[in-house]
Amino acid sequence: MVAGNRDGILHYGNGAEPQGLDPHVVTGVPENHIIRALFEGLAVKNPITLEPEPGVAESWEFSDEGRVITFFLNPEAKWSNGEQVTASDYVWSWNRALHPITGNEYSYMLFPVVNAEAYLKGEVTDFSEVGVKALNSTTLEVTLNAPTPYFVQLMDHYSTFAVHPETLMQFGEMTDRYTPWTRVGNIVSNGAFTLTEWSLNRRIVVDKSEHYWDRDKVSLNTVIFYPMENVVSEERMFRVEQLHYTQVVPLDKIPLYRDMPNTPYVQAPYLGTYYYLINTKRPPVDDVRVRKALAMSVDREKLVRTVLQETAVPAYSITPPDTLGYSPPKLFDYDPERARALLAEAGYPNGEGWPGLEILYNTNEGHRKIAVAIQQMWKSELGIDITITNQEWKVYLDSVTQIDFQVARRGWIGDYVDANNFLDLFITDGGNNNTNYSDPVYDDLILYAAPKAATREQRYALFMEAETMLMEEMPIIPIYTYTSKHLIHPSVTGLYSNLMDSLNLKYVELVPGRTLPEALR
C-alpha cells in the first residue's frame, strides 16, 4: 500500500460484491460507490454541503415557476470511447429507466417528471408524452408535475444516469436486464474512471479516464474496490495497511479506536433512522396512549451510551436532524412518569391486565441487543411483559409487508437529502408505511401542499406541521439516527464526511509518507 500511495492507487473496502454495474438495474450501496466512479450524472453533489454542482450539465435553469428545468450539457462531457454525451442519450436512457419491461426498482426517482409514472405503469405507451425532450445535442428540457426542489439532487442518483445507447444495443435490447454490456472491454461510461478489471468476489479495478471532462482535477490513477463482507477481516486488513478505507468498523473495536491519539476512526451523522413500526390496528397498540407510553419509556440516551457505544444519535422523530436545513419537531422526551400515567389511562395501571406484546426483528445480533434492552426498559418502567421474536430476513420482510406483527424493527436510509423522502413513507397505503397509519390531512400536506410551497421556509413549515401530526399519532417509535463509521488511512485526503456518506473519488488524493498511528503498529 505504501507503493499505492506513491502511484495514486486507492485500496477501498467496499462491503459486498456488487450485484452488477448497470445503473438502471442494480440497487445498493456497494454498487453506488463503483457506479459513481464510472459514471457521472447531470449534476453531482458537493461533497461537503451536498448542494448540487455541475456534472455532465454545466448549468441549469428553472422556468414556469420551477416546473420546467433546462439542463445545458457540457460539450466537453465525453463517453469513455471519446464520443460526446448528448441530450438524446439522456432521453434514451430515461426511456430505459422507466420502461415497464426493464424492471428498474429505482424508477420512482424519475416520477416527478410528467407522465413518468404513467409510462412505467403502462397507462402511457408513447415515451414522447413523458416530460423529457432533447432540444438540441446539449440542451435537455425536463417538465415536472409540480415544482420539486430536490429534483436536481436526484440527477446524482445512478437510476437517472445516462448509459451509452449504441453499446447496450450491441449486446441486446434496450430493456434487457442481463446482457454483458457492463463487462470489462464492453462497458462505455462517462465518469472520472473506467473499468479495467472485475474479478468476481475478489476485486474491481477502475483507472482514471482520459476522456473525462474534468480529468485535470482527478488525482487518483487507480481505485481498487474490495468486496469485504466480513467486517472483522476488513478491520484486520486496514491494520496491516492493505486497505486505505473501510466501509464499517466492528462495534467492539470502536472504543479502542476512539481513544487512540490521531485516530483513523471517522464517525459522522448519517441520513437514516432506526425505528420500531407499530401496527396501529392491533391491540393493545391500537390505542395511541399505549403507543406514546411505549415511546416515552425508552431511554434512548442510555441505549446509545451502552448498547450502541455512542455510535448513534437518539431520535425522537422520523426525519434525521439538519436534513438540508430541516430539523424535525421533538414532541416528547424520556418520561417514565408520564408514560405510566398514559398506560394507566389506557386501562393498564402498573401493567395490570396487560395482554402481552411482541417485538419482531430480523435475525441479527445488533437488532437483538436493542430489542432486549427495550424489552427490559418497558418491563422495568411500565411493568409490562414483552416477548421478542426474530425471523430470517426474507421472512421478516414478508411479515412487515403484510403488516403481520405488533411491533417490528425497521430502518430507513434516505435516497436523497430532503424531509420528503422520510415523510412520504407514511402516506395512506404507502408501500413502506407498514403501520396502517392513514390520515387524509397528512396525505394532503405531503402530496399536494408541500410541493406547491413557494419558498424553502414555507415548505419546511408544512413538513413540520405534517411531522408533528405524525408523531402525535405515533405509528412508529423513533429510536436513533444512524452514523457512518469508517477507518481512513492518514494518507487519504479529500474524503469528506457528509449526511449521505456520499463519496466523490474525484476529490480524493493520496499523500505519501503518512503512516498509521503508533498504537496500531
Next chain:
Amino acid sequence: MLRFILIRILQALPVIFVVITATFFLVRSAPGGPFDQEKVVIPEVKKALEAQYRLDLPLHEQYIAYLGDLAHGDLGPSFKYPGRSVNEILFAGLPVTAELGLYALIIALCIGVTAGVFASLRPNTAQDYVPMSLAMIGICMPSFLLGPLLVLVFGIWLDWLPITGWGDIPGDKILPAVTLGSAYAAYIARLSRAGMLEILSQDYIRTARAKGLPEWRVVIQHALRGGLTPVIAFLGPAFAGLLAGSFVVETIFQIPGLGRFYVQAAFNRDYTMILGTTVFLSSLIVFFNLVSDIIAAWLNPRLRHQFQGGRS
C-alpha cells in the same frame, strides 16, 4: 468393473432428480422472494421483474422449463447478480474452492495419516494419547475460531503470512488451507489409527513379523494398505464436504470461491443459484462417493478379485 460403475451412475441419477425436485419446490415454499427488499418494490416493477425471470408462469410450467434448461446444461440467470448466469458464477468460484479443498485435503492427509499411524504403533501410551487428544481438539475446534487464531498468531503477532486473499500475495493460501484441513486431519488421524489397530492384530501381520521383517516394512508394505481403507472410503465424501463446507473459511480469508455464493443464495432467495449450487454439489458428492468406492474396492483384494472374475 465398467458394469459396476455404470450401475452406480444409474443409481445416482434418480437421487439427483429427487434432489432437484425437492429443492425446486422447497425454495419456492419459503416466504419472501428474490425481489423483496427493505424498500418496497413498486408492484408494476415487481411484475416486470418476475416476467423477465419467468416467475409469472404457473409453478409446474416453471419447473418443466427449468428441467428443459438443465438438460442443456443451462442453470439459468442469477437473480441476485443480473447479467451473470449461474453457470458463470459456479465456474468462476469452482477452481478456487477446488484448489483450496485440494490443499486442505493434502494437509489433512499428511498430518492425519502420520499422526494416526504413529499413534497406532504404541496404543495406550503417550505416543497414542498425545496425537489423539490433539485430534480431538481439532475435531472440536470450529474453523471460525481456528481461522482467526491462526491469523492472530501467524498474521499479526509473528507477521509471517498474509491474512486475506487468494493468489494475490505469496503465501496467502497457507492459512486458509491449514484452517480448512485441520478438522479433516483430525478425522483422518482417528480413522487411520482405528484402521491400523485392526490390521496390526491380524494374522498376516504376525506372519510378516515372524518372518523377521523389520517393523517399518511390516507397517508400510503390509499394514498401511489395509489399514488406510477406511481413510480412503472417507476421502470422497470428505472432498465433497470440503467443497461445500469451505464457506466459513472463504469468508474469513476473503476467498472468491463457491462456498460464499452457496450460502448467500439461500438468504437472497436467488432461486436459480440455490438450485444450481445444490444440483452441482449433489452431483459432486455422488461422483466422489463413486470414486472412493472404486478405489476402496481396488485396494480390497477380495473385491478386486470379484471384478477381475466378472470381467473374464
